[in-house]
Amino acid sequence: xxxxxxxxxxxxxxxxxxxxxxxxxxxxxxxxxxxxxxxxxxxxxxxxxxxxxxxxxxxxxxxxxxxxxxxxxxxxxxxxxxxxxxxxxxxxxxxxxxxxxxxxxxxxxxxxxxxxxxxxxxxxxxxxxxxxxxxxxxxxxxxxxxxxxxxxxxxxxxxxxxx
Numbered sequence: 001x002x003x004x005x006x007x008x009x010x011x012x013x014x015x016x017x018x019x020x021x022x023x024x025x026x027x028x029x030x031x032x033x034x035x036x037x038x039x040x041x042x043x044x045x046x047x048x049x050x051x052x053x054x055x056x057x058x059x060x061x062x063x064x065x066x067x068x069x070x071x072x073x074x075x076x077x078x079x080x081x082x083x084x085x086x087x088x089x090x091x092x093x094x095x096x097x098x099x100x101x102x103x104x105x106x107x108x109x110x111x112x113x114x115x116x117x118x119x120x121x122x123x124x125x126x127x128x129x130x131x132x133x134x135x136x137x138x139x140x141x142x143x144x145x146x147x148x149x150x151x152x153x154x155x156x157x158x159x160x161x162x163x
Contacts (some may be wrong), residue, residue: 048081054100
């Protein structure tokens with residue numbers, strides 16, 4: 001058994017040492033057949049390309065979509081580049097946000113020419129965040145604490161009063 005020696009020094013300069021036993025090796029996941037890996041890669045590429053087109057059609061940024069579906073921007077970027085497949089719940093949230101059906105995003109149906117034709121169009125509430133600038137501002141404001149929000153309210157009120 002190989003051992004790892006860990007040494008720590010305390011404030012008086014004396015040392016304490018102890019050894020840890022060898023770690024058990026990680027279990028490897030069983031490899032998928034080549035045909036399945038190829039199919040998953042093609043599907044990830046198809047979903048990513050369709051998501052990108054639907055996002056651009058909706059006038060959203062990657063950060064907007066990521067925030068709305070509840071994933072990190074980097075994760076959504078990997079999905080859009082076809083490097084990973086979304087989970088089923090994430091795919092459904094993506095359909096709602098992008099106003100596209102899952103069949104469209106997975107390449108099983110033709111892409112809709114306009115989001116209004118989609119059966120998913122009525123499920124996305126429209127609000128104040130219709131422009132990229134407003135969405136960016138709202139994302140920033142959501143990270144503020146209560147005192148900072150009160151201060152921003154005072155600043156906005158003062159700006160409006162001068163207009």
